[in-house]
Amino acid sequence: MPLKSYISYSTESNFPLENLPYGVFSTKNDPIHRIGVAIGEKVLDLKNSKNIFDQPLYEIFQQSSLHSLMASSKDTWSLARKLIQSYLSIENVENLEKAVFWDQNEVIMHLPVTIGDFTDFFSSYYHALRCGMLLNPLKPLGENWKNMPVCYHSRSSTINVSGKPVVRPNGQYLVDKKVTFGPTKMLDYELEVAFFVGGTLNSPAEPIPVSKASEYIFGMVLLNDWSARDIQMWESHFLGPFLSKNFATTISPWIVTMEALEDFKTDNFKQEHTPLEYLLHENKFNFDIHLSANICYPGSQQNYTICETNFKYLYWTPLQQIAHHTVNGCTLKPGDLLSSGTVSGPKDEECGCLYEKTNGGKNPIELGDRKLTFFEDGDTVILSGFCQGDGYRIGFGCCSNTIVNRV
Amino acid sequence: MPLKSYISYSTESNFPLENLPYGVFSTKNDPIHRIGVAIGEKVLDLKNSKNIFDQPLYEIFQQSSLHSLMASSKDTWSLARKLIQSYLSIENVENLEKAVFWDQNEVIMHLPVTIGDFTDFFSSYYHALRCGMLLNPLKPLGENWKNMPVCYHSRSSTINVSGKPVVRPNGQYLVDKKVTFGPTKMLDYELEVAFFVGGTLNSPAEPIPVSKASEYIFGMVLLNDWSARDIQMWESHFLGPFLSKNFATTISPWIVTMEALEDFKTDNFKQEHTPLEYLLHENKFNFDIHLSANICYPGSQQNYTICETNFKYLYWTPLQQIAHHTVNGCTLKPGDLLSSGTVSGPKDEECGCLYEKTNGGKNPIELGDRKLTFFEDGDTVILSGFCQGDGYRIGFGCCSNTIVNRV
Numbered sequence: 001m002p003l004k005s006y007i008s009y010s011t012e013s014n015f016p017l018e019n020l021p022y023g024v025f026s027t028k029n030d031p032i033h034r035i036g037v038a039i040g041e042k043v044l045d046l047k048n049s050k051n052i053f054d055q056p057l058y059e060i061f062q063q064s065s066l067h068s069l070m071a072s073s074k075d076t077w078s079l080a081r082k083l084i085q086s087y088l089s090i091e092n093v094e095n096l097e098k099a100v101f102w103d104q105n106e107v108i109m110h111l112p113v114t115i116g117d118f119t120d121f122f123s124s125y126y127h128a129l130r131c132g133m134l135l136n137p138l139k140p141l142g143e144n145w146k147n148m149p150v151c152y153h154s155r156s157s158t159i160n161v162s163g164k165p166v167v168r169p170n171g172q173y174l175v176d177k178k179v180t181f182g183p184t185k186m187l188d189y190e191l192e193v194a195f196f197v198g199g200t201l202n203s204p205a206e207p208i209p210v211s212k213a214s215e216y217i218f219g220m221v222l223l224n225d226w227s228a229r230d231i232q233m234w235e236s237h238f239l240g241p242f243l244s245k246n247f248a249t250t251i252s253p254w255i256v257t258m259e260a261l262e263d264f265k266t267d268n269f270k271q272e273h274t275p276l277e278y279l280l281h282e283n284k285f286n287f288d289i290h291l292s293a294n295i296c297y298p299g300s301q302q303n304y305t306i307c308e309t310n311f312k313y314l315y316w317t318p319l320q321q322i323a324h325h326t327v328n329g330c331t332l333k334p335g336d337l338l339s340s341g342t343v344s345g346p347k348d349e350e351c352g353c354l355y356e357k358t359n360g361g362k363n364p365i366e367l368g369d370r371k372l373t374f375f376e377d378g379d380t381v382i383l384s385g386f387c388q389g390d391g392y393r394i395g396f397g398c399c400s401n402t403i404v405n406r407v
Numbered sequence: 408m409p410l411k412s413y414i415s416y417s418t419e420s421n422f423p424l425e426n427l428p429y430g431v432f433s434t435k436n437d438p439i440h441r442i443g444v445a446i447g448e449k450v451l452d453l454k455n456s457k458n459i460f461d462q463p464l465y466e467i468f469q470q471s472s473l474h475s476l477m478a479s480s481k482d483t484w485s486l487a488r489k490l491i492q493s494y495l496s497i498e499n500v501e502n503l504e505k506a507v508f509w510d511q512n513e514v515i516m517h518l519p520v521t522i523g524d525f526t527d528f529f530s531s532y533y534h535a536l537r538c539g540m541l542l543n544p545l546k547p548l549g550e551n552w553k554n555m556p557v558c559y560h561s562r563s564s565t566i567n568v569s570g571k572p573v574v575r576p577n578g579q580y581l582v583d584k585k586v587t588f589g590p591t592k593m594l595d596y597e598l599e600v601a602f603f604v605g606g607t608l609n610s611p612a613e614p615i616p617v618s619k620a621s622e623y624i625f626g627m628v629l630l631n632d633w634s635a636r637d638i639q640m641w642e643s644h645f646l647g648p649f650l651s652k653n654f655a656t657t658i659s660p661w662i663v664t665m666e667a668l669e670d671f672k673t674d675n676f677k678q679e680h681t682p683l684e685y686l687l688h689e690n691k692f693n694f695d696i697h698l699s700a701n702i703c704y705p706g707s708q709q710n711y712t713i714c715e716t717n718f719k720y721l722y723w724t725p726l727q728q729i730a731h732h733t734v735n736g737c738t739l740k741p742g743d744l745l746s747s748g749t750v751s752g753p754k755d756e757e758c759g760c761l762y763e764k765t766n767g768g769k770n771p772i773e774l775g776d777r778k779l780t781f782f783e784d785g786d787t788v789i790l791s792g793f794c795q796g797d798g799y800r801i802g803f804g805c806c807s808n809t810i811v812n813r814v
Contacts, residue, residue, distance in 0.1 A: 116563065116564060117562055117563050117564050122645070122646060142644035142645050143644070144579075144641055144642055144644050144645075145644075145645075147579060147586050148579055148642065150642070150644075150645060150646055151646065151649060152559070152560070152646035152647055152649055153559070153560035153561055153562055153649065153653070154560055155524055155560055155737065156523065156524050157523060157524050157737070157738045157739070157740055157743070158611075158736075158737055158738055167612040167736050169735035169736055170614070170734055170735060170736075171734060171735050172551075172554060172555055172683060179554050179683065181683045181684075181685065204565075205574040205654075205813070207577070228735070231735070234551055235551055235555065235557070237549035237550070237551050237552075237557075238529070238549050238551075238552075238557060238647070239529060239557055239558065239559035239647040239648070240559055240645070240646040240647030241646070242558055242559055242560065243731070243732075243734065243735040243737065244735075246560070246735070246737045247612075247735040247736045247737055248736075276579060276586065276588045277588070278588065324650070325650075327577055327578060327650065328576035328577060328578050328635075328638070328650040328651075328653070328654040329565075329574050329576055329577075329654045329655075329813070330562065330564070330565055330650065330653045330654055331564045331565055332564070333564055336564070406612065406736070
């Protein structure tokens with residue numbers, strides 16, 4: 001039986017009482033950034049609502065970012081969730097008088113925290129395989145790929161929350177083998193799911209073992225790793241992608257906590273090749289999250305679905321990602337963001353980016369009377385995701401941007 | 408004629424009145440982080456000295472980091488320098504009563520700012536060429552290399568100032584083609600020079616043209632980009648280096664300002680291949696900075712010099728690096744760090760890392776009775792750098808770490 005709140009919502013709502021994702025918002029008449037929790041179509045204002053928390057939680061929820069909460073322990077996260085769930089529960093309807101609610105469509109969402117370092121993985125087997133087939137059909141997967149969760153450092157300064165237009169980037173690429181400069185002609189998305197690091201920081205130079213890694217995951221968001229494929233192919237030789245990625249990255253504004261996702265754990269991806277011991281774990285840490293990408297554009301009659309996939313297709317788990325990331329002593333900090341890489345599944349409709357889906361741009365997708373290879377100005381790309389419970393959903397909301405030309 | 412201060416120092420001092428580099432320090436009895444400027448063997452405490460600044464500079468120098476100063480404009484930097492230079496000048500010896508000085512060897516140095524994003528370039532022609540020869544002798548330089556300042560995102564969280572021991576990292580690498588886990592056997596340094604971004608942030612999505620880029624460079628430090636070559640070779644396929652770099656990066660604690668370096672401008676490296684227009688500039692923005700790396704170890708009779716090179720060997724200038732970095736709209740922020748990559752020159756003694764110098768580990772360096780290929784535990788590696796003026800030096804001080812084993 002789903003839980004019941006005095007705030008009403010449908011069974012298809014992203015944000016029932018079972019979810020309670022955190023975000024940072026402001027309102028038109030009060031520009032102060034503050035922490036809220038999404039419930040139905042409302043936001044519970046955790047700074048201004050009365051009688052939810054005692055110290056130290058009270059102080060944590062007076063902050064303008066989620067950093068203090070992220071830097072707390074798993075027990076603190078659990079307690080906060082319990083108190084908010086009880087506060088919003090139908091039995092405690094008298095809280096309506098003490099609570100401050102906003103409509104989600106009237107608030108302005110902000111980055112939930114100042115993001116420290118941003119690491120992007122490449123953890124989907126099907127994505128790695130399909131991209132590899134396009135680039136090197138005789139040996140699509142690098143030898144290292146099944147031995148470690150391959151990843152790279154990406155750029156924090158250009159991460160924004162859903163909504164901000166994405167400006168088509170200029171850059172260098174080859175046209176008929178000639179080096180050319182101009183707006184990318186191969187603007188692509190990547191459907192990813194990222195998690196925020198939380199918990200008490202590992203001591204410098206101390207690896208986090210795979211068995212303890214779950215203590216350091218605060219919660220998850222959708223992430224669109226915008227990519228310019230022509231720039232990427234030309235620049236990546238030797239040190240990997242740079243300008244082809246760091247012009248824009250978008251996350252969904254509500255962080256779904258690991259506790260909300262607990263009931264949606266599913267079997268880990270079967271790893272054909274046994275990795276080294278520091279990467280081994282038996283416990284389930286994979287999640288059944290339905291993911292989709294949609295597009296609409298000026299004049300389109302509808303939203304077209306261009307991808308339907310699932311988080312569970314990831315070959316490497318977040319626990320393995322953390323164990324690998326810190327095995328050399330690299331310090332993780334609360335507010336760091338680690339992303340999955342494009343989440344693709346085995347089927348054609350499960351390709352999480354256009355490069356894969358269109359076979360490197362060769363096979364356009366038919367959308368009514370439009371043929372889509374890469375994005376055009378005016379296109380709006382919407383990522384969404386949810387876990388289906390029994391009579392309720394744990395939703396991520398959406399991550400949406402419209403592409404504009406540089407003026 | 409060199410300038411003269413009432414603080415005395417030798418003509419070989421790193422920190423004469425012409426230099427005035429900024430750092431953040433604390434003292435044994437006062438753990439508050441505060442801004443200082445190095446003069447001779449002293450630190451002028453800019454928070455606690457009286458009568459140097461009016462507002463708004465006074466407030467800027469009350470901060471615990473250099474962020475506010477970095478986020479100011481070039482004119483503000485210039486004014487601050489002028490006031491400090493005058494304050495320390497021999498004509499104003501009466502300031503001795505109002506000034507607070509510390510001995511450099513009694514202060515504890517800290518990171519000068521919370522570093523946002525860290526970008527590492529690969530801008531030395533000789534380094535790129537020698538590494539390329541080792542990896543792919545038929546085509547040592549990638550086709551993109553002469554068309555753009557190739558670079559990648561690196562890790563901010565593990566940057567420290569000189570002094571902190573470097574823990575030998577564990578990781579994966581191949582031994583006789585077998586995937587193995589353990590402490591790196593190929594621990595290397597990279598002699599680099601990095602600059603801190605300053606000035607008023609570019610608006611999101613607005614490129615900084617090469618003609619304006621100098622307004623966004625606050626000052627320079629030495630940087631040791633510690634590297635584990637065995638881990639690097641195994642992990643880098645597809646997305647570039649990660650764990651082989653992010654276990655430790657060290658910077659020298661004193662930031663030498665661009666104004667102090669102005670007199671040491673020298674011709675730009677001649678670019679045989681004309682790059683695209685957004686990378687072209689005629690004005691000199693290369694610097695004659697002598698750089699060296701030394702090693703000592705338990706039982707060594709002396710410090711051995713393992714590299715003597717010069718910043719002027721960089722093929723790409725910092726202006727080109729900034730223009731490239733932002734041409735796609737990527738946002739730079741005050742406190743971001745951009746590093747040169749290994750600075751190597753044409754001669755054998757000018758190799759800025761052991762991988763190059765020892766020809767991939769094949770030709771050890773003879774140090775008295777020791778043969779050095781890669782570093783051993785207990786080795787201390789010291790980078791230093793200076794510009795030679797007429798009767799004075801603009802020094803960077805040093806960047807020194809001892810390697811220890813993980814306990």
